[in-house]
Amino acid sequence: xxxxxxxxxxxxxxxxxxxxxxxxxxxxxxxxxxxxxxxxxxxxxxxxxxxxxxxxxxxxxxxxxxxxxxxxxxxxxxxxxxxxxxxxxxxxxxxxxxxxxxxxxxxxxxxxxxxxxxxxxxxxxxxxxxxxxxxxxx
Numbered sequence: 001x002x003x004x005x006x007x008x009x010x011x012x013x014x015x016x017x018x019x020x021x022x023x024x025x026x027x028x029x030x031x032x033x034x035x036x037x038x039x040x041x042x043x044x045x046x047x048x049x050x051x052x053x054x055x056x057x058x059x060x061x062x063x064x065x066x067x068x069x070x071x072x073x074x075x076x077x078x079x080x081x082x083x084x085x086x087x088x089x090x091x092x093x094x095x096x097x098x099x100x101x102x103x104x105x106x107x108x109x110x111x112x113x114x115x116x117x118x119x120x121x122x123x124x125x126x127x128x129x130x131x132x133x134x135x136x137x138x
Contacts, residue, residue: 003102006030061117061137064108066127070101074123082123084134088116096134099127114138 009032013021022031066072074082074097083095090096095107096116114136121133 006032007102061135062112062114063132064096064111064134064136066099066108066129066131066133068099068101068106069129070099070106070127072121072123072125072127072133073098073100073105074119084116084119086116086119090114090116090136097121108133110136112138 009021009023009030012018013032013034018034020031020033022029074084076083076098083097084090090110091113092110094110096110097108099106099108116134116136118135119133120135121127121131127133
């Protein structure tokens, strides 16, 4: 299915305030679903838990998230060195990777300085809006 058609479906969902849409074209189909933000009073009362569930340790450090849907690339082009490596110190504004969206290469820049602790996506992976990409400590 053409990315332009998908973009039109997304625009239609936003304009019409649709929560979900599914379209089939021949042997291809696509289903899109929007998440609703949780607003106080917008959900049923939950019973109070008797015992608190164990809290998983959350890795510390800043997390860079994807500003768009697209394909992630770790280097400027195939065969070239990656923009960053785990353990590398980066400064605010440094390029961490590239997201290709609609045939446009969009650099992902560090929002603050720090040491790269984890690269959370793989080269060539399709990523979603808001998906965590990198974690680093300041």
